[in-house]
Amino acid sequence: MTDTNKTGRPAAVPGALDPAWSDDLTARFSDERANRVARNAATSSNLMKAARNVSALRTYHDTFGVSRPRTGEVTNQRHSGRCWMFSALNVARAATMDLLDVDSFEFSQAYGMFYDKLEKFNSGLARIAETAGRPTSDRAVAYVLDEAMGDGGFYPFAMNLIAKWGLVPKDAMPETACSKDSSQMNQQLQRLFHRSAGELRARAAAGATPAELDDARREMVAACHRVLCVCLGEPPLTFDLELPVGKKCRLDRSRLVRQEGAPDADDQGADKADKDVERWLLVDRGLTPRAFCERYVPLDPADCVDLVCMPGEGRPWGTAWHPTLTDSVEGGRPVRWLNVEQGVLEAAAVASLRAGQPCSMSCDVMQDFPRHIEDFPGVLACDTMDYEGLLGVKLGMDRTQMLDLHETSLTHAMTFQGVELGADGSPVAWRIENSWGKEACKDGYLVASADWFRTYGGEVVVRREFVPDDVLALWDEAPTTDVAPWDPVGACLPLQD
Missing domain, CATH: 3.90.70.10 (Cysteine proteinases)
Known part of the structure; x- marks a missing residue:
């Protein structure tokens, strides 16, 4: 049976919250302007948007030396x-x-x-x-x-x-x-x-x-x-690799095939920027995943x-x-x-x-x-x-x-x-x-x-x-x-x- 005090209410238990104490905090919460502003902001936009410091946020840029x-x-x-x-x-x-x-x-x-x-x-x-x-x-x-x-x-x-x-x-x-x-x-x-x-x-x-x-x-x-x-x-146990590579590709040229349709230097219809670029394909067929690593993953x-x-x-x-x-x-x-x-x-x-x-x-x-x-x-x-x-x-x-x-x-x-x-x-x-x-x-x-x-x-x-x-x-x-x-x-x- 629960112990009661003279009022008939349950006796206080050490460490238990007193409803009267909480009610008093609730009654006084909106007396402070800062509390009202914070409550209105958080309940409308959630905590993160309400707490963001725009002045600090705008000082960070995606530029790196x-x-x-x-x-x-x-x-x-x-x-x-x-x-x-x-x-x-x-x-x-x-x-x-x-x-x-x-x-x-x-x-x-x-x-x-x-x-x-x-x-x-x-x-x-x-x-x-x-x-x-x-x-x-x-x-x-x-x-x-x-x-x-x-x-x-x-x-x-x-x-x-x-x-x-x-x-x-x-x-x-x-x-x-x-x-x-x-x-x-x-x-x-x-x-x-x-x-x-x-x-x-x-x-x-x-x-x-x-x-x-x-x-x-x-x-x-x-x-x-x-x-x-x-x-x-x-x-895949094996697969075929066909991949365009750049002109500075460090592979042996024997593994590369010049891409068909690449403009020659004397091609009158080619853009000058394109005339200077040779287009190469890396073609390696029947590769296993481990062979692929050995050849193309220098790690x-x-x-x-x-x-x-x-x-x-x-x-x-x-x-x-x-x-x-x-x-x-x-x-x-x-x-x-x-x-x-x-x-x-x-x-x-x-x-x-x-x-x-x-x-x-x-x-x-x-x-x-x-x-x-x-x-x-x-x-x-x-x-x-x-x-x-x-x-x-x-x-x-x-x-x-x-x-x-x-x-x-x-x-x-x-x-x-x-x-x-x-x-x-x-x-x-x-x-x-x-x-x-x-x-x-x-x-x-x-x-x-x-x-x-x-x-x-x-x-x-x-x-x-x-x-x-x-x-x-x-x-x-x-x-x-x-x-x-x-x-x-x-x-x-x-x-x-």
């Missing part, structure tokens, strides 16, 4: 969680574009998605077999059951796929309805995975040997392969250093971390991060861009992002959204606090394509290629202030040559610490989608 002159058509991951793959392939295509002297090129993300799902199904079942003796309530088992078949990943996932399965141009395996919106396919893959996991656990409980479990797993992965062929189409998948900046107690500088339960390719290179100060990370990214090499980055993209503000859709900055002024409350935290309290984490991967440097050589703003299509952001790109990236960014992947020798030595020699996806480090670095 260091920038690649051609970056290719903006890609679009649609309604899928493949940002990490798009970012990695946007980096990889730069080398192919330079080799072929073309303004744009796109690898097939559907091809990558096919083998990513196949590998995840296989590695997920391997973990199910390893943990077969634990209950399904075990945190590791629960994590594998929940996360194994999602779209999310990391840059090394893509590099492992390239090293093992190769690449194909987009027209060799275009997007499908299931790759553009992966939710329905993922639902059935998840169900198939759960059923397979249950069967594998039952066989283990019945005394099946490791070899017998491996045989069973192979049959289960074959079922996943069937589903993927239905949803994404069969991945070493193993030549990458993954730097993160995760300040705070329990996250010391110079530590190398490996997230457990996440590596997607059995036998591939494990995911590994090296924790460095922000200046080290930024210097490596700047060195890469100065050399004409884009680099993958990740951040918490939805923080202070006026995505749906028509006039300023591509600005990421810390001074453009005045939520404190609108709401009349304190919201500020430093980066360490936000990491500790789960306010921010690195959830989205994109590509650095340019940087503006200040007089002291440090970054002022970054040019970022996104993968949401050219209609999103500002023609598909974002402008991030240096302060914003230092607050909500914190990862770049660069080639070894752009990393200082002392940091490279740490990358090569520092012992690796395993971190679970739910511990204080793993929570800061979740699968990116």
Whole structure:
């Protein structure tokens, strides 16, 4: 029976809200002009538009002193969680574009998605077999059951796929309805995975040997392969490559065919600009995806250093971390991060861009992002959204606090394509290629202030040559610490989608 006071009302419980207290706040709210203005603005246009600082927004411009002159058509991951793959392939295509002297090129993300799902199904079942003796309530088992078949990943996932399965141009395996919106396919893959996991656990409980479990797993992965062929189409085993290339193409001329109909220098009907241009086609038939990589993708998948900046107690500088339960390719290179100060990370990214090499980055993209503000859709900055002024409350935290309290984490991967440097050589703003299509952001790109990236960014992947020798030595020699996806480090670095 509930205790009551002399009035017959329930007695106050420590920590419980008093309705009279709340009623008093409500009655006095509209007495202040600022409250009325904020309420009217937010209820009419929502928080972001009401909080935008137009004076600050209009100071950011898409002009950069260091920038690649051609970056290719903006890609679009649609309604899928493949940002990490798009970012990695946007980096990889730069080398192919330079080799072929073309303004744009796109690898097939559907091809990558096919083998990513196949590998995840296989590695997920391997973990199910390893943990077969634990209950399904075990945190590791629960994590594998929940996360194994999602779209999310990391840059090394893509590099492992390239090293093992190769690449194909987009027209060799275009997007499908299931790759553009992966939710329905993922639902059935998840169900198939759960059923397979249950069967594998039952066989283990019945005394099946490791070899017998491996045989069973192979049959289960074959079922996943069937589903993927239905949803994404069969991945090409071979394909024909026919592609116009530029006059500065660095391939041997024996691989090129002069394009018929190209005007000769003495063609009276030709434009003078056209007379000076020879048009060539790259023709290579019967290519396998791995042969295509060897010939036309001058990128070493193993030549990458993954730097993160995760300040705070329990996250010391110079530590190398490996997230457990996440590596997607059995036998591939494990995911590994090296924790460095922000200046080290930024210097490596700047060195890469100065050399004409884009680099993958990740951040918490939805923080202070006026995505749906028509006039300023591509600005990421810390001074453009005045939520404190609108709401009349304190919201500020430093980066360490936000990491500790789960306010921010690195959830989205994109590509650095340019940087503006200040007089002291440090970054002022970054040019970022996104993968949401050219209609999103500002023609598909974002402008991030240096302060914003230092607050909500914190990862770049660069080639070894752009990393200082002392940091490279740490990358090569520092012992690796395993971190679970739910511990204080793993929570800061979740699968990116």
